[in-house]
Amino acid sequence: MKPPPFAYLRPETPEEALAALASEADSALLLAGGQSLMAMLNMRLAQPSLLIDIGSLGALSYVRISGGALAVGAASTQSALEHRSGLVGEAPLLAQALPHLGHYQTRNRGTVCGSIAHADPSGELPLCLVALKGEVALRSVRERRIVQAEQFFLGALSTTRRPDEMIEEARFPLRRKGEGHAFRELSMRQGDFAICAVAASATADGLRLAVGGVADRPVARDWPLLEGGTLDDALSDFAWDLEARDDMHASARYRRMLVRKLGRAALEEAMSCRNG
Amino acid sequence: MSKRLSPDAQHRISLVLNGRAAHGRAEPRMLLSDFLRHVLGATGTHVGCEHGVCGACTVRVDGLAVRSCLMLAVQAEGRCVDTVEGLAGEDGTLGALQLAFRHHHALQCGFCTAGILMSLADWLTRTPKPDERALREMLSGHLCRCTGYTGIVRAALAAAAEISGRKTAEEAPHV
Numbered sequence: 001m002k003p004p005p006f007a008y009l010r011p012e013t014p015e016e017a018l019a020a021l022a023s024e025a026d027s028a029l030l031l032a033g034g035q036s037l038m039a040m041l042n043m044r045l046a047q048p049s050l051l052i053d054i055g056s057l058g059a060l061s062y063v064r065i066s067g068g069a070l071a072v073g074a075a076s077t078q079s080a081l082e083h084r085s086g087l088v089g090e091a092p093l094l095a096q097a098l099p100h101l102g103h104y105q106t107r108n109r110g111t112v113c114g115s116i117a118h119a120d121p122s123g124e125l126p127l128c129l130v131a132l133k134g135e136v137a138l139r140s141v142r143e144r145r146i147v148q149a150e151q152f153f154l155g156a157l158s159t160t161r162r163p164d165e166m167i168e169e170a171r172f173p174l175r176r177k178g179e180g181h182a183f184r185e186l187s188m189r190q191g192d193f194a195i196c197a198v199a200a201s202a203t204a205d206g207l208r209l210a211v212g213g214v215a216d217r218p219v220a221r222d223w224p225l226l227e228g229g230t231l232d233d234a235l236s237d238f239a240w241d242l243e244a245r246d247d248m249h250a251s252a253r254y255r256r257m258l259v260r261k262l263g264r265a266a267l268e269e270a271m272s273c274r275n276g
Numbered sequence: 277m278s279k280r281l282s283p284d285a286q287h288r289i290s291l292v293l294n295g296r297a298a299h300g301r302a303e304p305r306m307l308l309s310d311f312l313r314h315v316l317g318a319t320g321t322h323v324g325c326e327h328g329v330c331g332a333c334t335v336r337v338d339g340l341a342v343r344s345c346l347m348l349a350v351q352a353e354g355r356c357v358d359t360v361e362g363l364a365g366e367d368g369t370l371g372a373l374q375l376a377f378r379h380h381h382a383l384q385c386g387f388c389t390a391g392i393l394m395s396l397a398d399w400l401t402r403t404p405k406p407d408e409r410a411l412r413e414m415l416s417g418h419l420c421r422c423t424g425y426t427g428i429v430r431a432a433l434a435a436a437a438e439i440s441g442r443k444t445a446e447e448a449p450h451v
Contacts (some may be wrong), residue, residue, distance in 0.1 A: 008280070016278060038347065050280075104341070191413075
């Protein structure tokens with residue numbers, strides 16, 4: 001339960017971090033808050049030759065409004081986002097989801113972009129990013145590119161980020177007038193991995209539900225405004241299409257039930273707060 | 277360019293531990309929890325699961341409660357680290373949190389206690405008037421295998437009242 005040996009670099013600028021990453025992209029890893037990576041190092045699931053610590057880079061530590069989205073820099077912690085005054089109005093889905101993310105003590109150090117880069121299938125932030133149709137801004141020494149959230153996550157712990165790329169910022173679209181959002185999660189204990197988590201959005205003419213913890217990545221589906229049995233049928237079809245599996249925490253059948261129940265509750269809440 | 281620390285060499289690390297300058301040497305792979313205990317001799321910080329789940333190793337880094345097993349010693353360079361050793365006064369007088377824990381029997385074997393105290397020392401400064409639900413959510417980041425949560429919750433709420441009461445009377449509380 002101790003990390004394997006590695007070299008350590010604390011760069012002073014993002015450019016220095018990217019240059020180091022490019023020169024050893026096959027064996028270097030970026031370390032930000034370390035709330036997933038340090039555990040993986042301790043268990044020797046990761047064995048990099050070099051850790052590049054971007055966690056204290058001031059240039060990457062920001063949460064700001066830019067182009068209709070809340071842009072969160074690579075060094076900003078989950079706690080900084082959670083305690084941003086005005087978050088409830090700007091991104092009510094994030095305000096609801098963040099308290100479910102790990103624990104108070106891990107949010108103090110864990111970063112928003114790190115959680116997205118880690119891409120745990122039950123992660124709350126990847127789920128919110130997909131639900132809100134957010135973007136990931138990637139940067140390497142060669143180029144900058146923007147990837148839509150739904151294209152970013154490929155599977156469990158797998159993303160389209162190339163080994164020489166850093167997530168520079170994550171962009172969560174701001175709540176627009178007439179939009180309602182709601183989040184629901186079931187886990188064995190507060191702060192545990194989600195057995196099922198759902199993020200719902202509703203507008204005047206449509207519904208959207210994203211589900212985490214069931215498939216190997218967060219998956220979203222859009223519908224026109226549905227209600228009653230039609231909505232139940234749509235949710236059931238979605239639950240089956242996620243191809244849930246049995247594991248030690250819950251059966252596939254139970255997870256499908258959670259998609260239906262939590263999905264319905266979240267969509268109804270989202271519809272009810274569209275005009276708030 | 278920043279200096280790259282080689283994997284197999286011992287690097288000097290300077291930090292402020294409980295308000296006093298401290299330094300020691302460590303390889304990059306050394307965890308902050310091990311550095312505190314084995315290099316600096318601050319064994320009040322306990323080590324349980326070493327993957328961030330149990331909360332026993334929680335310390336404050338620049339004021340914030342964090343897992344010292346999920347942080348490298350080299351990352352603490354230049355930072356202020358507070359551990360359970362810093363909660364009591366110079367003469368050994370217990371702080372308000374420690375007194376409340378003793379009064380309400382909030383520890384049994386005591387293994388988890390240091391981490392819980394350090395979380396509370398941070399959390400209560402940001403949440404001076406906590407309700408029990410919020411407190412229990414925060415405490416979900418700590419495992420007490422003696423199952424003594426009732427006493428812990430009671431002690432934390434009593435300490436919060438004591439600290440916030442004293443704050444109005446004396447202005448500067450020592451948590």
